[in-house]
Amino acid sequence: MSGADPGDPIVIAGIGVEAPGGVGTPAEFWAALAGGRELIGAFPRDREWPLAEVLGLGERESWGTVCDAGGFLTAAAEFDPLFFGITPREAVAMDPQQRVALRVAWRALEHAGMNPAALEGDSAGCWMGVSTMEYGPRASEINEFNGYRVTGAAQGAVAGRISHAFGLLGPSISVDTACASSLTAVHQAAAAIRAGECDWALAGGVCVMGSPGAFYEFARNNALAADGHCRPYAADATGTLWGEGAGVVVLERESRAAARGHRVYGRLLGSRVNHNGGGAPLAVPSAAAQERLIRGTLAASGVAPDRVGVVEGHGTGTPVGDPLELAALAGTYGSAGGAGPYLGSVKSNTGHAQAAAGMLGLIKVLLCGLHGQVAPSLFADRPTAEIDWDTAGLRLATELTDWEPIDDCRYAAVSSFGVSGTNAHAIIGMPVPRESDV
Known part of the structure; x- marks a missing residue:
């Protein structure tokens, strides 16, 4: 080996x-x-x-x-x-x-x-x-x-x-x-x-x-x-x-x-896992820990944040968790400038699949890359007012949208955060498929 x-x-x-x-x-x-x-x-x-x-x-x-x-x-x-x-x-x-x-x-x-x-x-x-x-x-x-x-x-x-x-x-x-x-x-x-x-x-x-x-x-x-x-x-x-x-x-x-002769659906360019640490109650998310995690994953992947076109967020729909996650995303991917990445969560389709949630999000990203389109996140037509979307550098994916590659590759990130304080993040690069592969 x-x-x-x-x-x-x-x-x-x-x-x-x-x-x-x-x-x-x-x-x-x-x-x-x-x-x-x-x-x-x-x-x-x-x-x-x-x-x-x-x-x-x-x-x-x-x-x-x-x-x-x-x-x-x-x-x-x-x-x-x-x-x-x-x-x-x-x-x-x-x-x-x-x-x-x-x-x-x-x-x-x-x-x-x-x-x-x-x-x-x-x-x-x-x-x-x-x-x-x-x-x-x-x-x-x-x-x-x-x-x-x-x-x-x-x-x-x-x-x-x-x-x-x-x-x-x-x-x-x-x-x-x-x-x-x-x-x-x-x-x-x-x-x-x-x-x-x-x-x-x-x-x-x-x-x-x-x-x-x-x-x-x-x-x-x-x-x-x-x-x-x-x-x-x-x-x-x-x-x-x-x-x-x-x-x-x-x-x-x-x-x-x-x-x-196996088909490559995506390259795992970087992944990291961390914990919120002490301070707040165990089940309360930490925007600071999430931001540290994202920065560490980006560094491990060698991918600049402005190349990431899609972020599949944790997005549980809770009034406490979502704003904290959005703050971390705005401070990392949003701060890269430009229109910013499309953001969504598969939980809007499936509900929160708990231990399998991150995997469903990862598979969603792989399928978006395969088809060259960003799938819509449901119920996103009225975004939360907890952040200023005009300055956050994030775009909610409200409809099926074409996803343009960069140098024949589409880059995406996936987040998954646990109620016990463990956070995971991965960055995926998906090569543009041949027409016959789609």
């Missing part, structure tokens, strides 16, 4: 995605993004959730409203266990995040032109962002799933299942930095490839809600959207809206991709 070589960047050579609204392929995801579709639906009725209680939380004193809305995966309960060599009994005991991650990883490999069934013994790694979602009974209960609960409930098994199913021998690590998890996973996977720990890697994130616990938490904190829509950077944003999703990308060196 080769060591670090700045002339041989880490590239993204395959994409797998599953998003709300029945989206199961990159093409379906792009159609939804380009068409400005909101992929929000009613709460699932097949998960045995106490919906009367959940939807009635707003009637309690000091609790916020919970709307019958979210970005839920329509195929979360679907899985073919025998296809992956898993017994049906074990499959039921598995956290659905493991099941969804397995099939999306398979799709990413196929999208890269690789045969997932022919990888046994390959020195590839796997990094998956995931958070605990309260699926299934407790391991201390006596039930028909005893014996499978340790692996079925373990977060480490999300990456481990993938490595096991494909016979991959490199590092296999599940990453939990809350909502920054999937971008952190990409950052760590790329670092491992550069260090020679593996030849290539799968990296991504998954979120399937095994319980409605996240709605309880944010209803109690009055941080949920009051109208069932996630409105990033909008004047009428009242809070976030929870969603689900999964995304996996194939990472390898560009020389390896060329030798194997």
Whole structure:
């Protein structure tokens, strides 16, 4: 395995995605993004959730409203266990995040032109962002799933299942930095490839809600959207809206991709992870930390901020988080001069997919680069007045817009910030595709 070589960047050579609204392929995801579709639906009725209680939380004193809305995966309960060599009994005991991650990883490999069934013994790694979602009974209960609960409930098994199913021998690590998890996973996977720990890697994130616990938490904190829509950077944003999703990308060196005839969707030019530090409460974002993170990522990438045409922001639609993020973006990308980059958030389409949110944003950027267009961010026609947009050097992406390349490349940035204070940022360079590739 080769060591670090700045002339041989880490590239993204395959994409797998599953998003709300029945989206199961990159093409379906792009159609939804380009068409400005909101992929929000009613709460699932097949998960045995106490919906009367959940939807009635707003009637309690000091609790916020919970709307019958979210970005839920329509195929979360679907899985073919025998296809992956898993017994049906074990499959039921598995956290659905493991099941969804397995099939999306398979799709990413196929999208890269690789045969997932022919990888046994390959020195590839796997990094998956995931958070605990309260699926299934407790391991201390006596039930028909005893014996499978340790692996079925373990977060480490999300990456481990993938490595096991494909016979991959490199590092296999599940990453939990809350909502920054999937971008952190990409950052760590790329670092491992550069260090020679593996030849290539799968990296991504998954979120399937095994319980409605996240709605309880944010209803109690009055941080949920009051109208069932996630409105990033909008004047009428009242809070976030929870969603689900999964995304996996194939990472390898560009020389390896060329030798194997793999398509390059983007080059990972720089990525960094940091923390807010102390001071404010743990869950409160820090504009100063975000600005430090962005400046560090730009320095690592060697890309000047005025070359970045699109910023896929964290953009949760919360009255506290969005203004702080906008301040950090205005102080970095906005200060570069000119019209500034287009800004948006995929959460306006899908809701906040938590540990998978950054990966859905990254895939959105890759698809925008592939098609040479900036997808609109929904609900952006009335931007927040918390910043002066005329002087901030940022443009909200309100409609599908052509994206002109610079020197045959389109540059974008992706942010993802965790409620535990961890922040992740990545800068991607996407070569202009041949007409036949689009």
